[in-house]
Amino acid sequence: MNKIADALKKPVIRILAAILLGLMAAGVILAIAGYPPAASIAALGKGIFSKPKYISNVIIKSTPLIFTGLAVAFAFKTGLFNIGAEGQFIIGCLASTLVGVTVKLPAVLQIPLILITGMAAGAAYGGIIGLLKAKFGIHEVISGIMLNWIALYLSNYVCMLPAFRKGDTNGTDQVSEAGRTLILGAWKKTGEGAAVLKKIPVFGEILLKTDANIGFVIAVLTAVVLAILLKNTIKGFELQAVGYNKYAAEAVGINIRKNILEVMLIAGAVAGLGAALYITGNSPHKVTVLSAFEGMGTNGLGVALIAGSSPIGCIFSGLLFGGLLYGGQALQYEVGAPTEIINITIGTIVFFVAIIQGVPKLLEKYGGRRKGHAE
Amino acid sequence: MLNSVTLLIAITLMYSTPMVFAGLGNLISEKTGVINIGVEGMMTIGAFAGAAVCYFSGNAWLGFLCAGxxxxxxxxxxAAASIVFQCDQTVSxxxxxxxxxxxxxxxxxLLFEGATSTQPVSDKIPKIFGDISAEGIxxxxxxxxxxxxxxxxAAGMWLLFYKTKWGLHLQAVGEHPAAADTLGIKVNRLRFGCVIASGVLAGFGGASVTLGIVSQFTPITIAGQGFxxxxxxxxxxxxxxxxxxxxxxxxxAQALTVLLGGGESVIPSQILAMLPYILTIVMLVLFVGRGVAPKASGKPYEKGSRT
Known part of the structure; x- marks a missing residue:
């Protein structure tokens, strides 16, 4: 018993156990619903790994989730629950698209401009949450949720304005070619370029058939930067000190309110950067009317929680989410199971991540007591 | 004039009802010291269960109960996660x-052939005055x-909290569980019960949307009402x-959205749709004071501990 308790004290083991339990729960639910669990898991695996282009799509799918995951995880490290990442992402998409369709610059200027716009918009939107908390004591979960809905309707409103709407479509125009962050995007357009790419084994297929883009690389870099900021800088120490014990932090002269605002600005900027890269790196490179949330922020919460709020961990849990969400589509056409099972799986994994933390304590308590009786 | 005022009152009451259920649910959980931001999810499953059961049984009240x-x-x-496993209640x-x-x-x-919305229900929660087709007020x-x-x-919960011994116990558990424990109150058992009650209430709230205001469940039926x-x-x-x-x-705020959105409105519907959310923030900015939450809110209680 105590061996299990000791093992579960290690975060990595805890998280792997939670993932395993979550997948098992999904299997049980599928079995109850009348779908073969083993075949379902096999279909999921096939949908993720069986072709290079699938793997590429998983990475593409996971990229925005790593960003929103980082936006949540970074704030969580400092004691703030950034449930508003969804709104920050939406506003980031909107702002970067608007700049991308109206400004016409060469790629070397256009791409940085779009990315900076996305970051700034996300930061501003996250900053509202920080300001509301620092100034008025409004809990960030409440204001975050409200701002998510406001962002959704604002985006829907702006993208249908006559100035930005494209013809009769339900969205804006596409971001100009110069602003796109696809890898060798220009080559794909020309016949000769495509012919050259076709000859390259594996990667040729990935480049031609998927929206392979630079987003993932920047996501990894962002994770590393945030990890260094938190671990190796005084600023990072200060920010986290507030999360550990805000009274102690205040006593040593850390300005809590300023910290809250700064954290939310950074978190929003990260979500906004992810949004800008999502727009520039993925078809259709534009904003359309959303009937509901895309779940970038909600899944980002899951990514951060499963990663135990470690920025580097977010890369891996983001990939896990990307795999589940992309591979989950295979469940539909391979075994006919509704893809919503993936959302249950994600929720269950988060649930197990939460409760497993209490398990070592419980095991020691009851395991220990029983041992005591035996002696 | 009187006509539109009564209409506004009626729509206000109708749109606030799901939130009243969920709010009371959240409250009874918070009062005993368990943070429950899961009411949104509990409302959603209630909204669906209500609509689905009513669709297949043809009985709105059965749907309502099943939603709870x-x-x-x-x-x-x-409850299990936050009380037994003592985990982070926000995460749970x-x-x-x-x-x-x-x-x-x-x-x-599974039930509706791959659709993420239910079919419209045939039976709905009855109206106060029955099936009259009266015009006007x-x-x-x-x-x-x-x-x-x-x-x-809401009235019942007020009586419970302020006029019964049980309600006093309940509040004691949220303010100072150790003290409540010494009086022989079963802290964790009471908390467990109240969290379940909060889920039942939130479920009712969900069903009051799908069986009252609208007549089917869609993925965006519950759009932040829980929060x-x-x-x-x-x-x-x-x-x-x-x-x-x-x-x-x-x-x-939601009623205003509905009323202003009807007919040839000058305000775009998307802007109107933001109104309830903006108002929520504005209200919190203007009127919220600090330090009235139950003191033990969010803290698991372990028997024998002092805080």
Whole structure:
């Protein structure tokens, strides 16, 4: 018993156990619903790994989730629950698209401009949450949720304005070619370029058939930067000190309110950067009317929680989410199971991540007591 | 004039009702010291269960009860996580908010041939004055019975908290569980019960949308009402009457959206749709004071510990 308790004290083991339990729960639910669990898991695996282009799509799918995951995880490290990442992402998409369709610059200027716009918009939107908390004591979960809905309707409103709407479509125009962050995007357009790419084994297929883009690389870099900021800088120490014990932090002269605002600005900027890269790196490179949330922020919460709020961990849990969400589509056409099972799986994994933390304590308590009786 | 005023009152009451249920649910959990941001997910599963059961049974009341049951079952997860396993209650609440809609949509597409919306229900929650087709004021005020039930629930909870011994126990557990324990109150058992009750209430709230205001479940039926109801509890300073009043206020914002959106409105519908959410934030900015939450809120209780 105590061996299990000791093992579960290690975060990595805890998280792997939670993932395993979550997948098992999904299997049980599928079995109850009348779908073969083993075949379902096999279909999921096939949908993720069986072709290079699938793997590429998983990475593409996971990229925005790593960003929103980082936006949540970074704030969580400092004691703030950034449930508003969804709104920050939406506003980031909107702002970067608007700049991308109206400004016409060469790629070397256009791409940085779009990315900076996305970051700034996300930061501003996250900053509202920080300001509301620092100034008025409004809990960030409440204001975050409200701002998510406001962002959704604002985006829907702006993208249908006559100035930005494209013809009769339900969205804006596409971001100009110069602003796109696809890898060798220009080559794909020309016949000769495509012919050259076709000859390259594996990667040729990935480049031609998927929206392979630079987003993932920047996501990894962002994770590393945030990890260094938190671990190796005084600023990072200060920010986290507030999360550990805000009274102690205040006593040593850390300005809590300023910290809250700064954290939310950074978190929003990260979500906004992810949004800008999502727009520039993925078809259709534009904003359309959303009937509901895309779940970038909600899944980002899951990514951060499963990663135990470690920025580097977010890369891996983001990939896990990307795999589940992309591979989950295979469940539909391979075994006919509704893809919503993936959302249950994600929720269950988060649930197990939460409760497993209490398990070592419980095991020691009851395991220990029983041992005591035996002696 | 009187006509439109009564219409506004009626729509306000109708739209605030789901939030009243969920808000009371959140409140009873928070009062005993368990943060419950999972009410949104519990509302969603309730909204679905209500619509689905009513569609297949043809009985709205059966649907309503099953909605409470579904919400309560989801709440068991949250109660187990936060009380037995003593985990972070916000995280567990988030998990519930992921599992609730996920389960609702999953079961929905199993039952309704892959669709994530139910078919419209044939039976709905009855109106106060029955099936009259009166025009004017009486017709306007002919609201769903759930409006009355929600009010009675709020009144009942006020009586419970402030006029009964049991209510006093309940509040003691949220303020100082160790002290309550020394008086022989079973802290964790009481908390467990109240969290389940909060799920049942949130489930009712969900069903009052799908069986009252609209007549089917869609993926966006529950669009933040659960979270707005949490804001209402904060805004109402953790009292049943305060939360009820705050829900009316937020319901009023939604009613305005509905009324202003009808016909040839000058304000774009997307802007109107933001109104309830903006108002929630504005209200919190203007009126919220600090330090009225139950003191043990969010802290698991372990027998024998001092705090």
């Amino acid at each position: 049951l579904a919400g309560g079952m989801l709440a068991v997860l949250h 609440g988030i998990a519930v908010n992921l599992i609730g809609p996920g389960a609702a949509l999953f079961i929905c597409s 009486l017709g306007n005020l002919n609201m769903d019975v759930t409006v009355v039930i929600a009010f009675l629930m 707005i109801s949490i804001a209402a509890v904060i805004f109402g300073k953790w009292t049943p009457h305060g939360a009820y009043g705050a829900c009316l206020l937020f319901g009023f």
